[in-house]
Amino acid sequence: MKKLSVSLPGLEMKNPIMPASGCFGFGKEYAEFYDLSVLGAAAIKAATREPRFGNPTPRVAETHSGMLNAIGLQNPGVDQIMENELPHLQSYDLPIVANIAGSTEEDYCEVARKISLHPQVSVLELNISCPNVKEGGIQFGTDAATAAALTKKVKAVSAKPVYVKLSPNVSNITEMALAVEEAGADGLSMINTLLGMRIDLKTRKPVIANKTGGLSGPAIKPVAIRMIHEVSQAVSIPIIGMGGVSSAEDVIEFMLAGASAVAIGTANFVDPYICPEIISQLPELLEKMNVNHITELIGGSWKECGTPSLSR
Amino acid sequence: MKKLSVSLPGLEMKNPIMPASGCFGFGKEYAEFYDLSVLGAAAIKAATREPRFGNPTPRVAETHSGMLNAIGLQNPGVDQIMENELPHLQSYDLPIVANIAGSTEEDYCEVARKISLHPQVSVLELNISCPNVKEGGIQFGTDAATAAALTKKVKAVSAKPVYVKLSPNVSNITEMALAVEEAGADGLSMINTLLGMRIDLKTRKPVIANKTGGLSGPAIKPVAIRMIHEVSQAVSIPIIGMGGVSSAEDVIEFMLAGASAVAIGTANFVDPYICPEIISQLPELLEKMNVNHITELIGGSWKECGTPSLSR
Amino acid sequence: MKKEFVQVISQKEIAHQIFELKVQGEVIAEMTSPGQFVHLRVSDSFQPLLRRPISICDVDVESKTLTMLYRKEGAGTALLSQKREGETVDLLGPLGNGFPLDTLSSGQTALLVGGGIGVPPLYYLAKQLKRRGMNIVSVLGFQSEQDAFYNEKFAEQGEVFISTVDGSLGTKGFVTDVLKNEDINYDLLYSCGPTVMLKALEAQIPDANGFFSLEERMGCGIGACFACVCHVNGGAPSDYVKICSNGPVFPIGRVAL
């Protein structure tokens, strides 16, 4: 299984696979299905400064090869998370990616400062898809300068490496990536969900109570691949790739695009065993592709020196 | 069938259904399947100033509930189109939407001036997803000021109403829509394709020769719906909605979101009869929904005064 | 809680658009609590993507056979209805917490109120309560006669009242009309059905004691995604329960409907 190990800032992973934030709660539920230590890492649900109930229901809706969600960052708040949710993860050999969210720079910094000190937390993941209340509701995730300023502030207070999770709902994803790299980000996570909506023909209203929701699942995979392909050629920090991954082949595709590790979100709902299943299928797939170590694949779709495939 | 008629600037349509640009050639092929006069209108393949061969093959790839294409605007050029392709459409009672593309403002204006004079052409559709060569390759479709300037110039030379076709690959679609409305656009078409990519595990290279392609089909429907829902509340010009439409129910969903007419692209490849089939299914569906005239549905998901559904 | 490919034993339409599906598998031996549900994957492609929650309607633990009743609604249940004997279904379950069975003692009376597709879980409940010596009175509401099902099966467990909206069977109106008209004595109320029905029950019997089974759109079905969260009555604004893992059964009054 040595073939699968990847090493990212703050994350020594047995394999490149982690459940994505918001799709894995705080791990307890999936621990009833399998030993979480098989995972490369795990990203936990977004932590905010105060407890949040989130949006009214319905919060999810199905779409063609995808789903919409508008959970609204429900979570018990950073203090409760540190006290009640993180300790049980101690029993696993599992680096934790702590996803953090907020509406002001102060919110983010407060959460980052606190949670980065928790011994269970390996790195932070800055979810910048939330509206910036101070700047009048513009999203941290769609304005490069705002995202860079936030990154810099969070880096200054965080005791652990910081990954910035990019929103795909932008005109120029590379501009966003370069801005947060420049501001000190240790890595990138991409992509978050695409903004979407469904309308119910019976009620004639949006299916989701919040009206819009985030589109995830296999439907968005091509968007994720093209963004990772583009950004990985422009930045020199590693990328945790995600968006519709649901097979070992998808993992390879993301790594060839330029991801150094891969997160799996929606597919956990389809099959709670998807992460360990993919992990167990990877070695055979690498063998078939004549790859000695999975890191050889990273950026293989654009690197000149990519080892060419011998078998067809 | 009176229930289905919609009236947009320059377009008196028997029903709100038209094939989308690039998915219908110049109509000849589908004319072998059905009488084109049943359609509300038809958008023809993009016309450019000079003939274009387009991109190398492979130009298409399949994705989950979607497809990527990078045709590269192949077309015989505006003069040939006017001479060889448009005349045969004379035999149908069919308003034509002439999609136009270019790399400079001059290109667009030249094509617009010429083709808008053709008697077969009812309106122009400005495809602004092409890179602006003069401004160093930024897309007309992602910069509001550039898009507005182009719209103004084209409006000045066009003998017919001008619809601007918006790209979804932007941070703020409403900003784009308002800018082109302000610049004089008579209507909007949305959405064009999402930028996407697939990588082949065997070759380790992008499946599409052009590397990236445009994602279309049912996968992108939620993105289209949310953008139309948002934009239709901000502008006062009508919207031709598109993106993954493949059933009569989808048409209703787009109109409830705020579209005044609906274009069908990729679904024509799945079923060449899809447009007439949907048209024939609409009356029954309206009846079931207790709708007297299809225009009552436009914006029904956000209009206060939307007629509530009586049946469930 | 396991994921297993269970085998279809039989599938038949028992009322208008209502299907009875029997499946067999090892995991079914664990399904001893009425009110729990299973989460089914109805296709091996991503269309539809999500699993579908369906209640446990009856279990024969001996033969490891599970009976489900479902209404063919959208794409997912339409695909499910095409499954034939011998085919398999990807089942995750049993999920959630069922109706407590030990609140009443032998000889006491349970009132079971079910509406439409909320009726199925009450059948397994009726059987279990009866086995424990309780008396069962069932009030079942449907749209019309053609939509009604399992009336005789409930009659085997105790007295049954039916209401239909169009009056084609039983009392014309809703289950609440039956409760108004009939003088039913009972010790505990168990109910499952559309939220409007549960609300009407709450309004009509403000001091009702018992349990409601709730429904909500689900993502994971196991408590990980926060899709199915409800407010708690009298709690802090951030207090909540998850229908999938804390419910779907809750004491009446606990959850804000």
Added chain:
Amino acid sequence: MKKEFVQVISQKEIAHQIFELKVQGEVIAEMTSPGQFVHLRVSDSFQPLLRRPISICDVDVESKTLTMLYRKEGAGTALLSQKREGETVDLLGPLGNGFPLDTLSSGQTALLVGGGIGVPPLYYLAKQLKRRGMNIVSVLGFQSEQDAFYNEKFAEQGEVFISTVDGSLGTKGFVTDVLKNEDINYDLLYSCGPTVMLKALEAQIPDANGFFSLEERMGCGIGACFACVCHVNGGAPSDYVKICSNGPVFPIGRVAL
């Protein structure tokens, strides 16, 4: 050219991952030109979304039966291989232009060169040419013996040479090796197979007369989407042909491979 739900008559695996599918339908009466193809929808969901182009391998116009041979490759052909007798397949066709049958006169010899899954259309061609009195010589190339198919069927039409890459059957190597080793006299060349094979043929027989059948990724399959366009040799840079509607058969040398 029509769209019709044709009925599956039989489906069997005739070589490693190679399936022979027979279907019946009205539209099949129109399939008289070998080299044409059909466009199949293999699922009624959007997964997979696009149709799959498959060549006409044989037709019995009387019984309106079409035979197709295909290799199970990805998701689409995997689904197709699950279709059973009595089920239907959504077929669009016949599409494109087949091999001209009147270029040779009776008594002349046609050389048919097929590679792998390019072999099927040549079978209907062989039958039609033979019926018109021409002599048939076939050279068929496969990966190995287990991948080979229809050898005996081609032998009924004339002389057959086989090559396999691993040498497990016939000449070891490629079809071009057969042509090098054997001294085959012929009047016209007809070929279908991977582009590399067609290129090798062009290089080895620079003055070859005849027809190539080409392949390309397709969207519509009917000429409307410009997905399958090829450059024309010696034409202007903007000259092109569409494989689906102008081809898939072209005179050798016409299209830039």
